[in-house]
Amino acid sequence: MALSPLNQRRWRNFRRNGRAFWSLIIFSILFGLSLFAEFIANDKPILVKYRGEFYTPIFNFYPETEFGGDFQTEAIYRDPEVQCLIDSGGLESCFDDPEGIIDEIKSGSFQADGFERGWTVWPLIPYSYNTSVDRPGAAPLPPNGQNLLGTDDTKRDVLARVIYGFRLSILFTLVVTGVASLIGIFAGAIQGFFGGWLDLIFQRIIEIWSATPSLYVIIIMFAILGRSFWLLVALMILFGWTGLVGVVRAEFLRARNLEYVRAARALGVGNMTIMFRHMLPNAMVATLTFMPFIVTGTIGGLASLDFLGFGLPSSAPSLGELTLQAKQNLQAPWLAFTAFFTFAIMLSLLVFIFEGVRDAFDPRKTFS
Numbered sequence: 001m002a003l004s005p006l007n008q009r010r011w012r013n014f015r016r017n018g019r020a021f022w023s024l025i026i027f028s029i030l031f032g033l034s035l036f037a038e039f040i041a042n043d044k045p046i047l048v049k050y051r052g053e054f055y056t057p058i059f060n061f062y063p064e065t066e067f068g069g070d071f072q073t074e075a076i077y078r079d080p081e082v083q084c085l086i087d088s089g090g091l092e093s094c095f096d097d098p099e100g101i102i103d104e105i106k107s108g109s110f111q112a113d114g115f116e117r118g119w120t121v122w123p124l125i126p127y128s129y130n131t132s133v134d135r136p137g138a139a140p141l142p143p144n145g146q147n148l149l150g151t152d153d154t155k156r157d158v159l160a161r162v163i164y165g166f167r168l169s170i171l172f173t174l175v176v177t178g179v180a181s182l183i184g185i186f187a188g189a190i191q192g193f194f195g196g197w198l199d200l201i202f203q204r205i206i207e208i209w210s211a212t213p214s215l216y217v218i219i220i221m222f223a224i225l226g227r228s229f230w231l232l233v234a235l236m237i238l239f240g241w242t243g244l245v246g247v248v249r250a251e252f253l254r255a256r257n258l259e260y261v262r263a264a265r266a267l268g269v270g271n272m273t274i275m276f277r278h279m280l281p282n283a284m285v286a287t288l289t290f291m292p293f294i295v296t297g298t299i300g301g302l303a304s305l306d307f308l309g310f311g312l313p314s315s316a317p318s319l320g321e322l323t324l325q326a327k328q329n330l331q332a333p334w335l336a337f338t339a340f341f342t343f344a345i346m347l348s349l350l351v352f353i354f355e356g357v358r359d360a361f362d363p364r365k366t367f368s
Contacts, residue, residue: 013360020356027349034167041125041160045077050086050118068094077120089116127157129164129317140325140332150334152325158335162342164317169346172229173298176236181294183237184244185287189275191245192252199249206242214239219310227313236301243294244287251283288358292351299347319343 015021039046044057050067057077064075067082068090075082080102084094087105094101105117127133127147133155135141143150149158187206191199218235225231255261256279264274305311306320307327314321319342326336 010360014356017356017359019352020359023349023352024356027353030166030349031170034163034170037163037167038123038128040123041127041129041157041163042123043078043126043128043131045120045122047121048077048086048118049120051089051116068092078126083120086118086120089118125157125160125163127160129161130156130315131160133157140329140335142332143334149338150332152322152335153329153332158322158338161317161322162319162338165319165322166342166346168229168312168317169299169302169319172233172302173295175233176240176298177291177295180237180240181244181291183241185248185280187241188245188248189252189280189283192249193256193271193275193279195253195256206245209239210242212239215305215310218305222310227311229312229316232302232305232312236298240294240298243297244290247286247290248283251286252279255279255282285358285362288354288361291358292354295350295354296347299343299350303343 033040038058042058046056046058048055048057055062055066057075062075063069063073064071064082067075068085069075069082077083077086080098081094084098084101085091087102088094091101133141133147133151135146135151135155139151139155140153141147141151141155147157147159149162152158152161187202191202214235217239218232221231221235252275260278261274264278269278302311303318303320303323306318307324309324311320312318319339322335322342323339326332326339329335
């Protein structure tokens with residue numbers, strides 16, 4: 001679908017803002033890669049060939065018995081016995097000396113009756129966000145060729161947790177910011193357009209609601225219902241929708257008596273059409289001005305709750321929890337540097353993007 005002339009002008013203005021445009025490209029690449037985190041960092045193979053058949057462990061559950069093992073539980077693919085069973089086609093000699101047979105298969109010198117070589121395709125990082133790394137030494141372990149960003153205090157790969165945590169933070173922010181902004185814009189538009197007693201009563205309700213200690217409510221709800229991703233999303237939306245009400249209300253109060261609004265009313269145009277087709281686009285510049293603060297505030301709020309221990313479940317890949325580990329393990333500076341640069345890059349890119357969107361919607365802004 002072709003863009004309207006107005007949106008084409010906005011897109012040209014955005015592209016001419018080099019900082020915003022390149023931030024969008026970099027952020028899109030990083031976020032796009034994080035969406036496929038299971039293919040990049042996982043303790044399960046992407047693809048397995050065993051006795052001529054193909055298996056996809058990252059999507060499906062396969063018991064160890066599927067590959068000639070003894071247990072009905074899910075196969076531990078990094079276990080030498082399981083690797084040997086897959087590579088040799090399920091030979092029973094794998095139970096005696098799996099590592100020796102694997103070495104012989106790799107060197108091409110292995111010969112046995114019924115031998116049918118299989119193979120596995122592993123992700124670039126052979127660890128998921130909750131995988132314990134098999135390395136000697138006391139955790140947290142420093143970076144090396146096996147763990148490029150080291151491990152945390154429970155020997156989990158930091159790079160894998162950053163990839164999963166980046167995706168989780170962005171998805172959380174998009175959901176919370178999107179829903180909360182829609183509610184706030186709608187509430188502010190209703191207040192500003194109709195005014196009068198509706199506006200007065202609504203303002204008193206918002207003042208009372210904004211004074212509610214959200215952190216205490218979140219702590220109480222988690223104590224009753226337990227920590228979960230969607231509960232935290234709902235609570236953040238519940239207390240975050242008031243952020244845009246004031247600015248949208250002010251823009252609608254200013255615009256509701258302008259000539260084009262009066263003309264639309266005289267022509268019999270419905271209130272909703274006037275509000276969201278004619279008035280809202282003119283209020284978008286002021287609205288988008290506050291969007292970077294809402295986005296960064298949502299990310300910061302999630303990180304703060306995780307840092308305090310009242311955020312996502314402890315099993316979730318959390319950047320805030322990584323920051324807490326950096327505080328508790330000052331002898332492991334790689335944790336602090338990783339947390340700092342992850343937040344700095346993520347927040348900077350988002351701020352630059354939304355600044356470019358704001359300027360693109362402003363008719364007074366042009367870029368050479």
